[in-house]
Amino acid sequence: MESADLIVIGSGQGGVPLAAEWAQQGRRVVLFERGALGGTCVNTGCTPSKAFLASAHAAGRARKAERLGLGVRAEVTVDFAAVMERVRGYPEASSRGVEGRLKKAGVRLVRAEARFVGERRVEGGGVRVQAPVVLIDTGTSPLEPEIPGLAGTPYLTSDNFWELRERPERVLVLGGGYVGLELGQGLARLGCAVHVLDRNDRVLAREEPEVSEVLQEALEADGVKLHLRSKVRAVRYGRQRFTLELGGERLEGDALLVATGRRPNTEALRLEAAGVETDERGFVKTDDQFRTSAEGVYAIGDVAGQPQFTHVSWEDHRRLKAILAGEDRRRDDRALGYAVFTDPQVGRVGLTLEQARRKGHDARAVDLPLEKVARAWETGETLGFYRMVVDRQTERILGATLVGPEAAELVHVFLAHMEAGSTWRRLEQSVHIHPTLAEGLPSLARKLAG
Numbered sequence: 001m002e003s004a005d006l007i008v009i010g011s012g013q014g015g016v017p018l019a020a021e022w023a024q025q026g027r028r029v030v031l032f033e034r035g036a037l038g039g040t041c042v043n044t045g046c047t048p049s050k051a052f053l054a055s056a057h058a059a060g061r062a063r064k065a066e067r068l069g070l071g072v073r074a075e076v077t078v079d080f081a082a083v084m085e086r087v088r089g090y091p092e093a094s095s096r097g098v099e100g101r102l103k104k105a106g107v108r109l110v111r112a113e114a115r116f117v118g119e120r121r122v123e124g125g126g127v128r129v130q131a132p133v134v135l136i137d138t139g140t141s142p143l144e145p146e147i148p149g150l151a152g153t154p155y156l157t158s159d160n161f162w163e164l165r166e167r168p169e170r171v172l173v174l175g176g177g178y179v180g181l182e183l184g185q186g187l188a189r190l191g192c193a194v195h196v197l198d199r200n201d202r203v204l205a206r207e208e209p210e211v212s213e214v215l216q217e218a219l220e221a222d223g224v225k226l227h228l229r230s231k232v233r234a235v236r237y238g239r240q241r242f243t244l245e246l247g248g249e250r251l252e253g254d255a256l257l258v259a260t261g262r263r264p265n266t267e268a269l270r271l272e273a274a275g276v277e278t279d280e281r282g283f284v285k286t287d288d289q290f291r292t293s294a295e296g297v298y299a300i301g302d303v304a305g306q307p308q309f310t311h312v313s314w315e316d317h318r319r320l321k322a323i324l325a326g327e328d329r330r331r332d333d334r335a336l337g338y339a340v341f342t343d344p345q346v347g348r349v350g351l352t353l354e355q356a357r358r359k360g361h362d363a364r365a366v367d368l369p370l371e372k373v374a375r376a377w378e379t380g381e382t383l384g385f386y387r388m389v390v391d392r393q394t395e396r397i398l399g400a401t402l403v404g405p406e407a408a409e410l411v412h413v414f415l416a417h418m419e420a421g422s423t424w425r426r427l428e429q430s431v432h433i434h435p436t437l438a439e440g441l442p443s444l445a446r447k448l449a450g
């Protein structure tokens with residue numbers, strides 16, 4: 001059995017930098033990766049999806065240019081094969097970059113599935129290693145819902161969607177979460193007839209209802225057909241066509257994209273051999289310093305049952321590095337933001353009003369519709385709103401929800417204020433540049449000033 005200072009399982013967003021940084025400090029690090037280097041984000045997640053949306057939203061904007069008095073007779077043509085070829089170039093480049101980084105740092109890379117064979121002992125690809133510190137960063141995979149007839153059909157998930165070479169005419173999207181909506185709207189903008197099905201009564205059901213309302217309006221304007229409160233009773237596949245049985249109604253499509261959630265990659269790890277406990281859904285249980293139930297074994301990122309975002313996993317590695325160096329850092333003392341890259345975008349940070357009240361804050365919220373923001377009005381992009389949640393007593397900003405163009409960028413104004421512990425009055429006093437979308441944020445705060 002080999003010995004190392006650190007074993008990392010999974011080359012995800014947090015595992016790679018931690019492995020590289022420890023190795024650069026002269027420590028012996030072994031990293032196991034069973035799939036493509038770099039994990040979900042660069043191979044099948046953020047990077048390809050945002051590259052795909054760059055084409056799709058450009059097509060959407062070009063079509064909308066008509067209302068600005070342009071291109072009235074122009075038609076947007078889509079070379080779907082070229083769009084997807086471009087998209088596939090990004091993961092290849094990213095994976096090469098990750099490999100180069102690990103090699104340069106001196107990490108011993110084992111391209112195999114790893115499993116525990118004892119306490120802090122890991123095996124994979126014929127390599128057996130022990131180390132005082134083991135990091136689990138194995139992420140998640142698409143969940144296959146239990147629908148009769150689905151298993152074994154050539155349905156798409158965010159894992160294999162990127163292999164599409166021809167544009168499917170009709171696409172059925174199961175799941176109205178952010179993956180389903182981003183890809184569904186993208187496909188519609190690239191010329192597919194898209195149906196999005198969700199069992200909830202609104203899309204993005206985890207968000208505030210007003211967010212769903214705006215998104216539904218935008219999707220319908222793009223020609224997406226929404227089927228809410230819908231239960232798929234069975235899936236049939238034949239003659240290269242999918243049929244969804246909805247109890248009375250039937251929907252047909254040339255492709256079926258399943259985007260109904262993610263499951264943790266813990267099955268193959270044989271966690272029981274190391275004494276690492278999981279929750280009822282299979283996510284690794286951790287304390288607020290990323291410790292699992294087994295001494296010396298830590299878990300970060302998606303697999304640790306946290307909000308599933310790249311920046312969470314990446315930030316985890318920085319905090320864990322500090323904790324391993326003896327600093328008193330915690331996982332949760334951070335303002336957490338995220339975004340949905342539909343058009344309009346959704347930018348979220350911190351608590352919603354409901355969450356704030358549940359946490360015991362004397363909270364209130366203010367809203368500003370986008371049509372009140374000069375920049376949005378001038379560009380004709382007025383679908384959306386800005387919302388801020390504050391604590392009445394301390395006047396601190398507790399959270400924000402922005403729906404509109406570039407909301408993913410704009411929400412960082414709130415993120416910065418929240419990290420700085422600042423109040424809505426500070427925001428209200430800030431002089432933002434005219435005419436920008438960001439100018440709407442002090443205006444929003446001004447509503448609190450009366």
Ligand SMILES: Cc1cc2nc3c(=O)[nH]c(=O)nc-3n(C[C@H](O)[C@H](O)[C@H](O)COP(=O)(O)OP(=O)(O)OC[C@H]3O[C@@H](n4cnc5c(N)ncnc54)[C@H](O)[C@@H]3O)c2cc1C
Nearest residue numbers: 010012013034035039040041045114139301302308309310
């Ligand atoms: C379509 C889509 C779009 C997304 N868009 C965004 C976005 O815009 N912004 C954002 O922040 N997040 C986005 N995400 C989420 C983001 O990709 C994940 O949150 C992030 O990649 C999680 O990183 P991680 O480090 O936890 O694990 P991962 O990146 O999932 O890496 C885990 C790695 O572990 C490997 N592995 C698993 N088990 C084993 C084993 N037993 N042995 C060896 N290796 C193993 C896997 O092969 C994988 O490479 C998106 C996800 C999807 C699917």
